[in-house]
Amino acid sequence: MPARIALLTRDLRIHDNPLLSGEGEVVPLFVLDPRLGGLSANRQRFLHQCLADLRATLRERGGDLVIRTGDPVAETVRLAREVGTTTVGVAGDVTDYAQRRERRLRDAGLDLRITPGVTVLPPGAVRPGGGGNSYRVFTPYWKAWERSRWRVPAATPHRIAMPDGIAPGPLPETPAGESPDALPGGETEARRRLRAWSREISRYDEEHDDLAADNTSRLSAYLRFGCLSPLELALMAKADDSPGAQAYLRQLAWRDFYYQVTAAFPKISTQAMRPTADTGWRYDEDALRHWQDGLTGVPIVDAGMRQLRAEGWMHNRARLITAAFLTKHLGIDWRPGLQWFFRWLNDGDVPNNSGNWQWTAGTGNDTRPYRRFNPIRQAQRFDPEGGYVRRYVPELKDIDGGAVHQPWRLPEPVRRGLDYPGPLESHRDEAVWLRD
Structure with missing residues (x-):
């Protein structure tokens, strides 16, 4: 079985990561796109912390994180030739940037395989009646989302098998960021916070709007970079019948809601929907x-x-x-x-x-x-x-x-x-x- 490349983007974790599970050799790859580096010093710092943490975790399992800098499509094609494969997996995403990346990878002749993982339900998994592509109102979406069938989480790999001879590339230097009190990035920190939050979730319904108490999960950045699986959080909340857990589940549905909205309206950051x-x-x-x-x-x-x-x-x-x-x-x-x-x-x-x-x-x-x-x-x-x-x-x-x-x-x-x-x-x- 030839090796495959796992092009990591918004899924910087090993738990419930379909790109890293399964048989055969896999090459985890992250490409730092210089065009995105100047958008936010805070997110750049958080990202670099995530990459360092993920590399350490993969090395503990016999693998590594290959890091390249440049155009993501060109660097992926270059690594595919080095590995001798055409198979590339990437987590499905909805932004203009992500959609262009998918098109260009296919146009480059790669066997592109889109996997879930960025949301609980992929955009388009539930659709409104009457033939529409997306829900514009949350409540009917929430009802369909809640009763839908979710996928089974991907198994966490105990060992990562990689081909020999691939230079992993250096970790980028972590910038200072702009916010002195920002949380650190990485799956290790995310899972530590998740364990602590699971003991507090029952109070979420009563206290999440209390500004001074600040009884919120603080997990949103870890979801944004995929240090945590949204499916894992949703399954945790769904298994807990407390009002707090059910309220938190609804917020995860709101997150998915806006992903399916963006899939239908990709200019959401610049053009008014109304x-x-x-x-x-x-x-x-x-x-x-x-x-x-x-x-x-x-x-x-x-x-x-x-x-x-x-x-x-x-x-x-x-x-x-x-x-x-x-x-x-x-x-x-x-x-x-x-x-x-x-x-x-x-x-x-x-x-x-x-x-x-x-x-x-x-x-x-x-x-x-x-x-x-x-x-x-x-x-x-x-x-x-x-x-x-x-x-x-x-x-x-x-x-x-x-x-x-x-x-x-x-x-x-x-x-x-x-x-x-x-x-x-x-x-x-x-x-x-x-x-x-």
Whole structure:
């Protein structure tokens, strides 16, 4: 049986990785594309930590991680010739970049085999009635997703057999990143955190919106890079009948939902899914910069934006509040906000970051696109004692109780922006952002 190449992309793990299971020799390959290296220093650091961890794990099993730098298709073709094979496996993905890579690999004459692993269910596994390709509304998708038949997880290999004589290539130097308090990458760390989270999941339903308590899994970056199998998490949650586990299962379905949305609408990061709502935006660099820097004068917004910079992550509720403030209160186009999140978030991926930004801006899958959220009311509900705000906005640490949520020192660009879509009015608060 000839060797095969496992082109690893968003599946940097050995547990439930169909590319690494099975008989015969396999060459695990990761190609560092220089075109992607400058998108996010945080994600680049996280990725390099993942690669170092995966190489160590593969070497423990007799294999190795082959690392190349350059165009992924050209480097894969080059290695295939060196190995003497045409068989290449890659996990199915939905972005424009991934789809172009698949087409080019096939055009290069390779026997390309697409495997699952990036989502619980592959996009297109469940389809709406009437012949549509994807669901645009979550609830019917969730019902179909929950009752669908899931695949059996791939066996974890105890030994990795590789052909002799292949130079593995050096590990890339790990950059410093921009967020000093970001979590480290790698499957080893991911599984340690998963074991700890499995003991806390029963409380998720009650506490996941509590900003100060921060009782979320913090596993989203590990899912984004495939250090954890989403199927493994879903099976764990499905086997637990606690309300917390079932609530977490629903969030994994939201993750899959946006993957099937992106498969049908690959321009989700740049083009509005609802073009009629994508009008009337303001373009105010000063107001945008105050939002980016966490200096809007609205404490709950500033706390979220400062957490983003410090940790390369933001609490799910704060993501909603900050995104809604930019788009619905300052009236600024959702695309600069999305790109700012992409710069900092370790878990930033196209389907979920872009899908949730469009939902919040009213240009995406929300059935009521003109709803608005009052950040003061959100803060009072989900950070009633102000612990979250004081943690990230130390200027307000001496203000007692809920008074910490009142706007203070609103800079002129923000004040000017608030006069555009309307003041900080009270509105019924309803929210769905993919929760972590």
